[in-house]
Amino acid sequence: MTQPKLDLLSVLVVEDSGFIRSVLTATLRAIGIGHAHAVASGADAIRWLEERRAALPPGAAPVDLILSDLVMPEVNGLMLLRWIRYSPKSPDKFLPVLMLSGAADRQYVEQARDLGATDFIAKPFSAHTIASRLLFAIARPRRFVLAKGYFGPDRRRADKPVAMDCRTTMPSEILVVHSASKARGIDRFPVIYFDLPNRLGAKAGLTPREPVPTLPPEVLAAAEEEIMNRAGDYAVWIGAEVDEMGRRVDRLPRDPEAVPGLLAHINRSAHEMRGQGGIFGYPLITLIAKSLYEATRGGQTVTANEHLLFKAHVDAIRAVMSGRVSGDGGATGKQLLASLDVAKRKYAKAAEAGGG
DSSP states (O other): OOOOOGGGOEEEEEOSOHHHHHHHHHHHHHTTOSEEEEESSHHHHHHHHHHHHHHSOTTOOSOSEEEEESOOSSSOHHHHHHHHHHOTTOSOTTOOEEEEESOOOHHHHHHHHHTTOSEEEESSOOHHHHHHHHHHHHHSOOOEEEETTEEEEOSOSSOOOOOGGGOSSOGGGEEEEOTTOOOTTGGGOSEEEEOOOOHHHHHTTOOTTSOOOOOOHHHHHHHHHHHHTTHHHHHHHHHHHHHHHHHHHHHTTTOGGGHHHHHHHHHHHHHHHHHHGGGGTOHHHHHHHHHHHHHTTTOSOOOHHHHHHHHHHHHHHHHHHHTTOOTTOHHHHHHHHHHHHHHHHHHHHHHHTTOO
16 A cells, blocks of 8 residues: 655644644644644634735645634634635635534534535544544545535535435536536536545545555554653643633632623633543543533523532542543542532532522
8 A cells, every 4th residue: 555645745733722733733743744834723824824825826725734623712613614615815715624623513513514624523632533534535535516505525425326306406407527627607507516636645646546545553653652742741731721710710700790701711611621631541521621611601690509510610620630530530530520410410409499
């Protein structure tokens, strides 16, 4: 099997967490990507792409692939994806975009798919997952489809026959565009298929008939080790994050006017923790942060019982990190989760009874 020439490829990482941004770029370099660029927001990505396009010869791609977080303040991953696929200023509307998020809920996956995402990677991620999704996007790009309300990769993963009486579009209504096509009369067709040459596959030295390549085990092992070597940095990072989260939770009952903004910050921090704990061997953080993320979604006011529930979550995260409770935590992990479940039942019942 031909080994892909990943050193010839470039990837733009879009991630608002500086720590995870550095982990992702290091992982990409460890699996062999030659040029791993990084920006901190969707807005920064748009500026980077526009500036890059202006500096390159006409027709040159500013980057080969984008790996973008989904939930970010202001310009999030979905807004960036919409700009890439639909904006007249987009440097390449066919650019492969892999969405990355701890919020792997069905609604987010469907939104990303409906805006033309190439693929969706859920946090916590591994070097193997990132490598396999990248290689599949490079070796097996799906044809692009332009139809009413949609432009992006064909959402059908398999080319299965469709019974004629089930079709909503007849074959005669579909125009297939190849690179050499002049595509005259394109406006007369409700559906356009873009069957274009696989530019990335050719750049990486792959041929269409080859199976999707895999990386040597030693390369993947080195990339996984690169991630795990940052576990100590993660413990320091999350310690500072949970302290800041705790201060915001403490402010909730004292500053009613600031509650919506404080809850939004707490929710976003919980979302980040939800997607990161499992990467570095702390799956309990993922479970606790997911619970806090769900408890703080869309809130505008906070009852006394909700405040106590939020504090219980913060205390549980602190307990995991102060005790370095890795894996499932054994008896200690079970006790922590059981205590959190007791708090959730207690405060939920009190709220239903009108307490707080």
